[in-house]
Amino acid sequence: MASLQHRRLGLSHALYEEIRARMADGTYAIGAPMPSTRAFAAERGLSRATVTLVYEQLAADGFIETRPGAASRVANGAAAMAGSPQSLLSVPSNAKPAHLARPLSAIGQRIAALGLATPNPTAGAQNIDFVYGPLSGADFPTLAWTKALRAAERQRSNRLEYDDPRGSIALRAALQAHLSRTRGLACSAEQIVIVSGSQQALDLCARLLVDPGDEVAVENPGYRMAHHAFEAYGARLRFLAIDEHGAKTDGLDCLTNAKLAYVTPTHQFPLGGFLPIGRRRQLLEWAGRSxxxxIEDDYDSEYRYAVRPEATLLSLDAHGCVIHVGTFSKTLSPQLRLGYMVLPPSLIEPFTAAKRVTDRHAATGVQRALALLLEDGSYDRHVRRMRRLQQARQTALLQALQRHLGAKAQVQGAASGLHVVVRLPSLPASAEPLLVAAAQRLGVRVHPLSPLFHPQAPDRALPRPCGLVTGYALLQPEVIEKGVERLAHAVRELEQALTR
Structure with missing residues (x-):
């Protein structure tokens, strides 16, 4: 009996401290109802008497308020009285450092060494943010999406089971028809794999196609998250220089040992070049020989303003070597985490197996909803609307740059996409951090070009003008005008400071 009582006291103390910690970190917010003692006991596998004892102690200590016939609620000031969750759940002082006792794998160590900071995507309300990546929430097709989700739920099968790792066959069939119509891709639904955004596609490619020490050709400057995906698996990056037409494919001749090349041919990220047909063929000929x-990253091909559609690398591929990657993050929302890969037939089985090991399959509800949007034409209508909106925003940006900066600003990559690169020849690249800070003081967030050059690339230190990767998809034209006006003021301030 004594041991049972001791155990009950131990459980009570542990539950009491846990609830205090959850009050401190906001899980149990002020005024929120607490679970009933019966429900809490059933959920935790405890006796109701144990939970009742804890609630009585919490009430006595002022953490919760109780009323007959009503749910107990978190009292005002409970979080402050509970203290910080770190102090309640601190690591014992005699615990050994985790990095000594339990080392990471080689892949884990490489990822940790990348030094990727936790993202903080939300700018302050006072800032006009020319960030690339986010879309305006007002542009999301809420009515069409909600209707499709409801219809998808009505189609739910009586048997709830794991789906095909490649994704919903309805979505893959609808996507195959869409890609054939809009991108001229001749592929089967069997070749399509639905992924959680293009980043998962890159991770799968790196995991299945690259061994530690293998060479991978990448664009420089380029998409750094692609660089990281390959580096995490031990690849040695080799760099393709970029000009106004995209990747300079004549540099491939010396890359005879490269196992893979990653390119953004339709809208080079970040400089915006459009890879001409001659270079596309040269790239594929190199891949066939080597x-x-x-990997053809077709990340924002829906937004073409001044270029005609060019044949995709996959359409030109006679060697079965191209992996076509696309995403819905630039047309619908990055939060949906929906992308796709079109694989050569030889890679279907290994990638399907890897997808099963990774996450079984993407969430089925959103896949069914997207399939319905593709089938009834709602998605195509939405894309046409988005193209008009984004072109209007880009026009507003280009006109504002001309008005407020004139010849001081040179624009690259305006033929397509959701961003342009703004070069400022009067300032050196080394002044980018100063310009970012000066603009920030005026309530504008701008994003420097230099971080998109790989730090180990041989040409990273070559002299070049200040550059900004300037997104416009998040902003309305009147806000863009105000932001560029403030940016121009920051540029003039910095020019004067550097010439003193």
């Missing part, structure tokens, strides 16, 4: 794979 027995290398090519």
């Amino acid at each position: 027995k290398a794979w090519v």
Whole structure:
């Protein structure tokens, strides 16, 4: 009996401290109802008497308020009285450092060494943010999406089971028809794999196609998250220089040992070049000779303003070496985490197996909803609307740059996409951090070009003008005008400071 009482006291103390910690970190917010003692006991596998004892102690200590016939609620000031969750759940002083006792794997160590900071995507309300990536929430097709989700739920099968790792066959079939119509891709639904955004596609490619020490050709400057995906698996990056037409494919001749090349041919990220047909063929001929794979990242091809559609690398591929990657993050929302890969037939089985090991499959409800949007034409209508909106925003940006900066600003990559690169020849690249800070003081967030150059690339230190990767998808034209006016003021301030 004594041991049972001791155990009950131990459980009570542990539950009491846990609830205090959850009050401190906001899980149990002020005024929120607490679970009933019966429900809490059933959920935790405890006796109701144990939970009742804890609630009585919490009430006596002022953490919760109780009333007959009503749910107990978190009292005002409970979080402050509970203290910080770190102090309640602190690591014992005699615990050994985790990095000594339990080392990471080689892949884990490489990822940790990348030094990727936790993202903080939300700018302050006072800032006009020319960030690339986010879309305006007002542009999301809420009515069409909600209707499709409801219809998808009505189609729910009586048997709830794991789906095909490649994704919903309805979505893959609808996507195959869409890609054939809009991108000229001749592929089967069997070749399509639905992924959680293009980043998962890159991770799968790196995991299945690259061994530690293998060479991978990448664009520089380029998409740094792609660089990181390959570096995490031990690849040695080799760099393709970029000009106004995209990747300079004549540099491939010396890359005879590269196992893979990653390119953004339709809208080079970040400089915006459009890879001409001659370079596309040269790239594929190199891949055929070198027995290398090519990843074609078609990340924002829906937004073409001044260029005609060009044949995709996959459409030109006679060697079965191209992996075509696309995403819905630039047309619908990055939060949906929906992308796709079109694989060569030889890679279908290994990638399907890897997808099963990774996450079984993407969430089925959103896949069914997207399939319905593709089938009834709602998605195509939405894309046409988005193209008009984004072109209007880009026009507002270009006109504002001309008005407020004139010849001081040179624009690259305006033929397509959701961003442009703004070069400022009067300032050196080394002044980018100063310009970012000066603009920030005026309530504008701008994003420097230099971080998109790989730090180990041989040409990273070559002299070049200040550059800004300037997104416009998040902003309305009147806000863009105000932001560029403030940016121009920051540029003039910095020019004067550097010439003193």
